[in-house]
Amino acid sequence: MNRSLQRTVRWTPLGLSICALFGFMGAAWSDEARLAFIRTPTDFTLTSQDDNAFRLSSLRGKVVLVSFVFTTCNGSCPATTHRMDLAARALAKAGLSEKVHLLSISLDPARDTPAVLRDYMRLYDIETKRWTFVTGTQKEIDKVLADWGMWTRPAANGQLDHPSRVYLLDPRGRVREIYDLQYFRPTWVSEDARLLLNETEKR
Amino acid sequence: MNSNRFLAILLVLGMGLAAVLTTSVPAETCLSPFVKRIERPERYLYVFCVDADAKDNDFLAVIDVDAASPKYGEILYQLDLGSKGNETHHFGFTDDRTHIWGCSLFSNRIFVIDVASDPARPKLVKAFDSAKDSGLTGPHSPYAIPGRMLISFLGGKDGGVPAGLAEFHNDGRLIRTLEMPKDAPYGYDVAIHPDLNRMITSSFTPPKNYRKPLAKMDLKQFGDKLLVWDFRSRKVLQTLTTAAAPLECRWSLKKDAKHGYCNCALADSIWIWEGDDGDKYTTRKLCDTGKLPVDLSQSPDGKYLFVSCFASDEVQQWDVSDLKNPKLISTVKPGVEPNMLHLTGDGKRMYTTNSLLSTMDRSDDFWVRLIRVGPEGMKMDPKFKVDLTKFKTGPARGHDMLLY
DSSP states (O other), rough: OHHHHHHHHHHHHHHHHHGGGGOOOOOOOOSOOOOOBOOOOOEEEEEEESSSSGGGGGGGEEEEEEEEEOOTTOOOHHHHHHHHHHHHHHHTTTTTTEEEEEEEEEOTTOOOOOOHHHHHEEEEHHOTTTTTEEEEEHHHHHHHHHHTTTTOOOOOSSSEOOOOOOOOOOOOTOEEEEEEBOOOOOOHHHHHHHHHHHHHHOO | HHHHHHHHHHHHHHHHHHHHHHHHOOOSSTTTTOOOOOSSSOOOOEEEETTTTTSSSOOEEEEEEOTTTTTTTSSEEEEOOOOOOOEEEEEEETTTTSSSEEETTTTEEEEEEESOOTTSSSSEEEEEHHHHHHHOOOEEEEEEEETEEEEEEEETTTTOOOOOOEEEEESSSEEEEEEEOOTTTOOOOOOEEEEEEEEOOOOOOOHHHHSSGGGOOGGGOOOOOEEEEEETTTEEEEEEEEEEEEEEEEEESSOOOOEEEEEEETTTTTEEEEETSSSOEEEEEEEOOSSSSSEEEETTTTTTTEEEETTEEEEEEEEEESSOOEEEEEEEOSSSSSOEEETTTTSSSEEEOOOOTTTTOOOSSEEEEEEEETTEEEEEEEEEEEEEEEEEBBBBEEEEEEOO
């Protein structure tokens, strides 16, 4: 940078600080919704922990919190399931249990049979009325993972590497928020779920 | 508490502890906190390269940075981006570290590059005109949020202001666009603190101005504002004033910190934003730096800041343990006009390039060099010198970098 320019730029803060005299006008929104519409996942049918067919669209009309875990994970999955459990408690406290369902999709269908899922749910003392675990064939799970932008790959420690996202669906089955372990507070889930339910009631 | 729940909690505390610890330790400090960390030393360095005379296609260079490799320090591969004159600039990983999004300041193109399938030979998955859907121009910082990319743009529809932010799904589909407020219409960088639910954005100048040669740029068209946002609601809470051109935004990595730093490029200084107990933020100058501070990095413990000073050809290391008394403890001279800095997750190696913008560079000697960071401060690694002037297509301006 030449010297004349350097001299000039030293005065720039003074000139620009005039802008500070004007009040804040607020950011303009092209989307009025606080929780933007992110995408609509394709409907799927998998197998629940009770060995029954479970269709995602059967949850239409409810807010749905979706996680992807596998029962033998010693990485992020126990923490994800624990956070989901805390969210379930926050939802119950807010009186939203009837209107919000939790869904956990297995990332390891070969090992996560319905019986294994039932054991996992018992271990976490999970109430099956509000929270469903699903599995399927490898092909079925792969198709769901691809649609949701999820993936698994073998990790160096013999485990599965995978993203640890948790998705929030509105009562129309649309993804409206994506959390992860860094960005997940049970009260936020409860607030976001209420917002989506109120939005539906206004329609 | 029943026995099952007790066992489950033990499971979380035991088996899940490693994961919780892992997720609480950030990846490289200049990256979004949502980006997956690599739990091993780096093997590949990706450099976003502008063909220097804009006659050939821009590209991504893959450099071997595996210290045990016989090809250490060599350029292994060039990914042709299929177009020229883009002014390829900043890089960002998606949250799952499988794809790089690369932004172009002149063409508005965003390149989506798969690095997970074969890290040594990345593949171009998609190149799209980010202005077409978003109505914004000059895409600058690609910043990962869960399942999405948040992009800060430097300009509005016609290359002027207001600038804005746009969110894209990881597959490239636009989710929404946010315009900057009319009284603080400039855009540049973005930094999110998930625990505080706060996002900071900074200010540069719009495409209409930065596309001009340096001598013809209008210096009154540079911002001097930081915006404090409620991240969850994407709403601006406060407009803060700094000196001219606050660029890179870095939240402090010190435990429980509610402050962060930015380099004010046109005022040769680092500024700090600080939140009080009532969640109100203020700004003040932290320290004077060398000339034209253009990039800012931070040690993993938050104790040190590293700033590249483009016009005085130096990189400075500041001890910011005491925010009332920051100390310059180390300086290196990597060569002419050092610019981007990329510090490894362990805080020991810092890669640097030396192109800012094709309209602002004053040298034709482009390179990638390595700064070793230790208890004694910074030292140049004399063995690591990657020459970016000897490609078949001629010299290339290397700007942003990412590690794999």
